[in-house]
Each structure stands twice: as structure tokens, then as C-alpha cells.
Amino acid sequence: MDDGTLTEPLLVAHLDxxxxxAQVEELAKPSIRGRPVVVAGRGGRGVITTANYPARRFGVHSAMPSWQGRALAPHAVWLSPRGTAYSEHSTAALAPIRAxxxxxxxxxxxxxxxxxxxxRTPDELAALDPDDGPDPALAVHGVAWVADPYAACTALRQAVWDATGLTxxxxxxxHKLGAKLASESSKPAGAAVLDAAAEAELLPTLEAKALPGIGPVSARKLAGAGIRTVADVRAAGEPTVVGLLGQAHGTAVWDLAHGRDTRRVEYDRERKSVGAERTLPADLRDLESLRATHAAVFAEAHRRLLRSGAAARTVTVKVRYADFTIETRAASLAAPTDEEPALRAAAEHALAATSAPGTGVRLVGVAFSALDTVAQLLLSLGDEAAAELVPELAPAATPGFHPAYARDASTAADPRLGAGPADGPGPLVTEQSAPGSDVVHDELGRGWLVGAGHGVASVRFETSTSPPARSATVRLADGVLRHCDPEPPRPAAGPAPWKA
Ligand SMILES: [Mg+2]
Incomplete structure (x- = not known):
């Protein structure tokens, strides 16, 4: 029985x-491979979520305001985030690891x-239910994970590549600190083991802000006292560090500066969330049928919750409208429960907080979660809003952050979210459509939007497996260019770069 206790010696891998x-964009768009690529929010307050390595050479980096990045790299390929594609690729890339x-x-x-x-042992693998958790068929075999850490690194890296073509x-x-330092030092596409001796050598040379928990505010406090590196932290002495950062934080930083990291791998004891969603054959427009559908989706989600053995504190309702905007609303209970009446009341409360049925509803989802952070909640929901939200919140978990906050960013109109074959054709491309969007043309097929304006759209008609395409011009008034779903992740087509 797994009681969550870590076995010794603690051996942790960090995979990033x-x-x-930007990698997902390069996979999908052959013509931009190897060029500077920046994924950024639009508008005056847009922030860069990712810059690929060629773009970083111009000084562009994530969390930088878009306007600043554009001044540094105006010639880069600037794209809007495609949350669905990132969510699907994340799931596919991590599936072999979860298995x-x-x-x-x-x-x-x-x-x-x-x-x-x-x-997992063979027995544990055999007990997995691929319909409701990791797929045992994806598990990596034949690696001495603990005895041969370097083989572990390379096997994990290879599994991600094989599943998606991503490095x-x-x-x-x-421990976690060492694992993260090792993966960072090996970027990109690297594999590295940091043993105790190498760690003892590396740690003092690092900037203090390389330690977990040293954000900009703490870094400023330390710098004010002349403490810039981990060696400086050590030289300052524990009382000084505690005096600057407070007892709990200061002690933690002091320990980390000496390579003492007791943080556990906070794995999902069951799953991060359980839920259900339903895409409707026809848009729902009246409140009565909306409530009936919501009740049915809730019942299915609750059945799954009971089967998982988990209790939930937060209920999130997701609605996708006919115009492809998505709205999520969350309601939280005082304590986790699996009892139907309390959870149903929370779900109804969350539904009532949406604008549904509004102009028509094409999808209803209900998810239960006991998570502390919106980032993880949205991850587990596969919510498209996560792509926009997570970078703003600093990608790692933001402790104490309430999932109900999800409402703010996720209600934004998102015309990038196209329809799959089951949903019928997506909305027409307009001058407001985001650069990088997946589009489909009545005759020319699938491609992506370079930009739109003055009544025309510039489109590259290419797919992840096609040759690079030049851009072509399409008149918007012809009504032949529509948004569509991103291509799903696919296994790597060729050898990994480290094998070439
Ligand atoms: Mg990364």
C-alpha cells in the first residue's frame, strides 16, 4: 500500500x-522551424509566454512585455498562444512518464x-485502467531507474521525443533542487546527473535567486545586504538570512543554500481532478435544456469522483459557447466532500454564475478538484485558458491561489478555438483573428494564419508533415477561410537530435 512515504535514497528527476x-509551434509550422519564434499575448499589456532559443539570442525572454520584445526582435515570428495545442501536447508528452x-x-x-x-511493478501496470488514468501500454521498460540515473535521464527524454517529437x-x-539545477544546466535537449560532489561544487557559484523561493522581492532584500550568490548566503550566516527573510523562509533558504532540500515529490495521490464534459449535437439555447444537460454531465462527473475514491472541495463548470468563447466558473466548499447534494449545489451555483445559455452553448463540462492552485486545476481540466493564465501567474504553483480566480481570464473571447469534424466548421476568419491560428480553406486545405487586415488574410497552407509553404493571400469577403482545431500530437517522425 502506498502511504506517500518516499523511499531512501531519494532520487528525483526533473524534466522540462x-x-x-515555441516548440509546439515549430512542430506545427514547418516554415518557421529554426527561425526566432515568440509566443505572446496580444494587445498593449500582452506578455511573452515563450521565446525559442534563436529568439533568445536577441534578448527576448518569457515574462517580458510584448512591446519590449518586439523592439528587440521585430523580425521574429510572433504568434498568439494556442492553448488547446499546448494542452494536448503536454498530455501526450507526459503520458509515458505517468504510465x-x-x-x-x-x-x-x-x-x-x-x-x-x-x-510501477508489472502487477501495478496490469492494474491500471487506461480509460481512467495512465495507459500501461505507454510505460517505459528495461531501465534501472534508481541504479543508473543517467540511463533514467536519457530514457525519459527519449520517451517524450518518441511520443511527440518534442525535446x-x-x-x-x-533532491528536487539538484534535479532542477541539473536539467537547467543541460538545456536544451540535455540529460545530466548531479551527484553530491558536483552539487557541492556548483551550488556556491550560483546566484541566490537560483534557489527555490527566492523571487524578485527576496532577491532584492538579499541584494540590499550585499548577498548575491549562494556563497554569499552561506557567508552571511543563518541569523542574517533569517533576519532578512523571516524565520520560516530564511531557514528554508539557509538549508537550500547548503544543499539540504527535504521537499517531497508532491505526486497526485489519485488524480488532480475528475470530471466529465459533453459536446452537444446542436447548440443549446434555453435554460431548461441547459440545466438538464448540466445535471447529466454533473452526474457522470460525480460517478467518476466516487469511483476514484477522492473527495473534492472545488467544482468547476466550463461552458463553450456557439461563438467558441469559453467560460469557466468555480465554486468552492469549506471542506472536501464526495456527497452529491453539496457538490451539486456548488455545481449549480457555478453554472448560474456563467452567462449560459447566452447565444447558445455547444459544450458543458463539470470538474471536481481539491487543488490549491489554479494552474494545476486548469492543467487537469485541459482548459484552453491555462495557456493564457499560467504564464501570468508564474508557471509553478502559486500557493494559496484560489481556483475561482479562473473566471477572469478564461471568459475572454477566443476565436482560435476552432471546431473539429464532430463540431462542424469553425467560425470564419476575421481581421481580429489571432496570428498563428489554425485555419482551413475550402479548397486549399489546412494552414495557419500569418496575419489579417485590409480585407485579406495571409495564410501559410502547411501542416506538421508537409513541406514548408509560402504565404498565400485570401480575401476575407469570400467566406472560404475558417478556424479549425489544431492538429493532434503525433509520434516523432525521425531520430531525436541527440541521435543525429
Ligand atoms: Mg520548459
């Missing part, structure tokens, strides 16, 4: 997809910690 959003190990902590779309001592960097060490 390299420039993740192989029982203790996996996801800290962002593109980043996990893995307790390498938690590889990741992997580090292994005796």
Missing part, C-alpha cells in the same frame, strides 16, 4: 520541455518532478 510553446511512475508531480504544463523509486531536458539528483 524546452521552450515548450511508468506512480509519483509524478506536475508543476507546469512543461515541467514535472519524478520520484524515480516509484516505477526535453532532464536532470537527476538526490
Amino acid at each position: 520541455l524546452d521552450a515548450f510553446f 511508468t511512475f506512480s509519483r509524478v508531480e506536475q508543476v507546469a504544463y512543461d515541467e514535472v518532478y519524478v520520484d524515480l523509486s516509484s516505477a 526535453a531536458s532532464v536532470g537527476v539528483a538526490r
Whole structure:
């Protein structure tokens, strides 16, 4: 029985997809591969979510305001985030890891910690239900995960590549801090083991802000006292550090500066969330049928919750409207429960807080969660809003952040979310459509929007598996260009770069 206790020696892997959003864009768009690519929110307050390595050479980096990045790299390919594509690629990339190990902590779309001592036994693999959790067929076999840490690094990196064609960097060490330092030092597409001796050598040379928990505010406080590196932290002495940062924080930083990291891999004991959603054959326009559908989706979600054995504190309702905007509303209870009446009341409360049925509803979803952070909640929902939200909140978990906050960003209109074949054709491309959107033309097929204005759209008609395309011009008034769903993730077509 797994009681959550970590076995010793603690051996942790940190896996981080390299420039993740930009990599997904390069996969989907052959003509931009190898060029500087920046994924950024639009508008005056837009922020860069990811810059690929060629773009970083111009000084562009994530969290920088878009206007500033544009001044540095005006010639880069500037794209709006495609949340659905990132969510699907994240799921696919991490699927082999979730299948192989029982203790996996996801800290962002593109980043996990893995307790390498938690590889599933054949019996545990046989007990997995692929319809309701990791798919045992994806598990990686034949690696001595604990005995051979370097083999562990390379096997994880290879599994991600095989599943998606994405590169990741992997580090292994005796704790999370070391594992993260190792993966960072090996970026991009690297694999590195940081043993105790190497860690003892590396740690003092790092800037203090490399330590977890040292954000800009703490870094300023330390710098005010002349403390800039980890060596400075050590030289300052514990009383000084505690005096600057407070007792709990100061002690934690003091320990980390000496390579003492007791943070566990906070794996999902069951699943981060359980839920159900339903795409409707025809848009729902009246409140009565909306409520009936919501009740049915709630019942299915609740059945899954009971089967998972979990209790939930937060209920989130997701509605996708006929115009492809998405709205999520969450309601939280005082304590986790699996009791139907309380959860149903919360779900009804959340539904009532939406604008549904509004102009018509095409999808209703209900999810239960006991999570502390909106980032993880949205991750587990696969919510398109996560792509916009997570970078703003700093991608790692933001402690104490209430999921109900999800309402603010996720209600924004999102015409990028096209329709799949089951949903029928997506909305027409307009001058407001976001650059980078997936589009489909009546005759020319699938492509992506370079930009639109003056009554025309510039489109590259290419797919992840086609040759690069030049841009073509389409008149918007012809009504032949529509939004569509992103291509799903697909296994790597060729050898990984580290094999070339
Ligand atoms: Mg990353």
C-alpha cells in the first residue's frame, strides 16, 4: 500500500520541455522551424509566454512585455498562444512518464518532478485502467531507474521525443533542487546527473535567486545586504538570512543554500481532478435544456469522483459557447466532500454564475478538484485558458491561489478555438483573428494564419508533415477561410537530435 512515504535514497528527476510553446509551434509550422519564434499575448499589456532559443539570442525572454520584445526582435515570428495545442501536447508528452511512475508531480504544463523509486511493478501496470488514468501500454521498460540515473535521464527524454517529437531536458539528483539545477544546466535537449560532489561544487557559484523561493522581492532584500550568490548566503550566516527573510523562509533558504532540500515529490495521490464534459449535437439555447444537460454531465462527473475514491472541495463548470468563447466558473466548499447534494449545489451555483445559455452553448463540462492552485486545476481540466493564465501567474504553483480566480481570464473571447469534424466548421476568419491560428480553406486545405487586415488574410497552407509553404493571400469577403482545431500530437517522425 502506498502511504506517500518516499523511499531512501531519494532520487528525483526533473524534466522540462524546452521552450515548450515555441516548440509546439515549430512542430506545427514547418516554415518557421529554426527561425526566432515568440509566443505572446496580444494587445498593449500582452506578455511573452515563450521565446525559442534563436529568439533568445536577441534578448527576448518569457515574462517580458510584448512591446519590449518586439523592439528587440521585430523580425521574429510572433504568434498568439494556442492553448488547446499546448494542452494536448503536454498530455501526450507526459503520458509515458505517468504510465511508468506512480509519483509524478506536475508543476507546469512543461515541467514535472519524478520520484524515480516509484516505477510501477508489472502487477501495478496490469492494474491500471487506461480509460481512467495512465495507459500501461505507454510505460517505459528495461531501465534501472534508481541504479543508473543517467540511463533514467536519457530514457525519459527519449520517451517524450518518441511520443511527440518534442525535446526535453532532464536532470537527476538526490533532491528536487539538484534535479532542477541539473536539467537547467543541460538545456536544451540535455540529460545530466548531479551527484553530491558536483552539487557541492556548483551550488556556491550560483546566484541566490537560483534557489527555490527566492523571487524578485527576496532577491532584492538579499541584494540590499550585499548577498548575491549562494556563497554569499552561506557567508552571511543563518541569523542574517533569517533576519532578512523571516524565520520560516530564511531557514528554508539557509538549508537550500547548503544543499539540504527535504521537499517531497508532491505526486497526485489519485488524480488532480475528475470530471466529465459533453459536446452537444446542436447548440443549446434555453435554460431548461441547459440545466438538464448540466445535471447529466454533473452526474457522470460525480460517478467518476466516487469511483476514484477522492473527495473534492472545488467544482468547476466550463461552458463553450456557439461563438467558441469559453467560460469557466468555480465554486468552492469549506471542506472536501464526495456527497452529491453539496457538490451539486456548488455545481449549480457555478453554472448560474456563467452567462449560459447566452447565444447558445455547444459544450458543458463539470470538474471536481481539491487543488490549491489554479494552474494545476486548469492543467487537469485541459482548459484552453491555462495557456493564457499560467504564464501570468508564474508557471509553478502559486500557493494559496484560489481556483475561482479562473473566471477572469478564461471568459475572454477566443476565436482560435476552432471546431473539429464532430463540431462542424469553425467560425470564419476575421481581421481580429489571432496570428498563428489554425485555419482551413475550402479548397486549399489546412494552414495557419500569418496575419489579417485590409480585407485579406495571409495564410501559410502547411501542416506538421508537409513541406514548408509560402504565404498565400485570401480575401476575407469570400467566406472560404475558417478556424479549425489544431492538429493532434503525433509520434516523432525521425531520430531525436541527440541521435543525429
Ligand atoms: Mg520548459
